[in-house]
Amino acid sequence: MKRILFFTIFLSALQAEAQTDTTELLPVEVKTIRASATAPFAKTNLSRLEIQKQNLGQDLPFVLNQTPSVVVNSDAGNGIGYTGIRIRGTDATRINVTVNGIPFNDPESNGAFFVNLPDILSSTGSIQIQRGVGTSTNGAAAFGGTINLSTIETNLQPYFESNNSYGSFHSLKNNIRVGSGLLGNHFTTDLRLSQLKSNGYIERAKSNLQSYYFST
Known part of the structure; x- marks a missing residue:
């Protein structure tokens, strides 16, 4: 009789513990900000x-x-x-x-x-x-x-690229882009370094800008 009573109490304790571990998840709503081809915009x-x-x-x-x-x-x-x-x-x-x-x-x-x-x-x-x-x-x-x-989307192949342009008012653009391609079938790495310079059409309107882009 004592063994049966102990087993019943132990089983009830397991059920109570299982109930406390249960978590109710709220619905996840995913929204997009790009209009589709059929969107009325x-x-x-x-x-x-x-x-x-x-x-x-x-x-x-x-x-x-x-x-x-x-x-x-x-x-x-x-x-x-x-x-x-x-x-x-x-x-x-x-x-x-x-x-x-x-x-x-x-x-x-x-x-x-x-x-x-x-x-x-x-x-x-x-x-x-x-x-x-x-x-x-x-x-x-x-x-x-x-x-x-x-x-830019994922580039599966390694690459190296350089773009240079020159225009009026000593406007100059130089950049280099390099990518590792797919590494270990898991991830890619992309890097860009840029420099933009210009004297501008208007006096005292010079620009000297630098930027970089990195993604992995």
């Missing part, structure tokens, strides 16, 4: 090939200048340094700019200072521009436009 997609055709060292707005409803300006007059963009008349404070889904807009002024991203286009795989209300990281109706940058 006015949008333009730029592939890496289209980006590289216009990537001569100027800031991001001047590469997007040929897309519909986009107007750009430059403090230096040649697109290097402080630049601005408007989409359908909406200034940068109302344009949601993201890099790989991460908001780039300044948290205080809500502006987008592209001078802080020199030569980012050399590491960009694709761009989507949405005109008017669309998807954004802050809600569908939070902005009058969206610019979404996606960096």
Whole structure:
């Protein structure tokens, strides 16, 4: 009789312990900020090939200048340094700019200072521009436009690349890109070093910018 009673108490203790280890997980909701091909938004997609055709060292707005409803300006007059963009008349404070889904807009002024991203286009795989209300990281109706940058996808083969260009007003762009390729069937490493220089069209509007990009 004592053995049966002990077994019953031990079994009840195991059941109570199992119940305390149970954790209820809440549903996970995954959202995307890029509009699909069937989404009812006015949008333009730029592939890496289209980006590289216009990537001569100027800031991001001047590469997007040929897309519909986009107007750009430059403090230096040649697109290097402080630049601005408007989409359908909406200034940068109302344009949601993201890099790989991460908001780039300044948290205080809500502006987008592209001078802080020199030569980012050399590491960009694709761009989507949405005109008017669309998807954004802050809600569908939070902005009058969206610019979404996606960096270069994984390179399975090792590579080394150097790009150099020279233009008016002593504008100079130099960069090197190197990648390890697939290592151990697990990961890759990519590195870019860039330097941009220009005297600018306007007097006392020189630019001397450096940047690097690293991913693994």
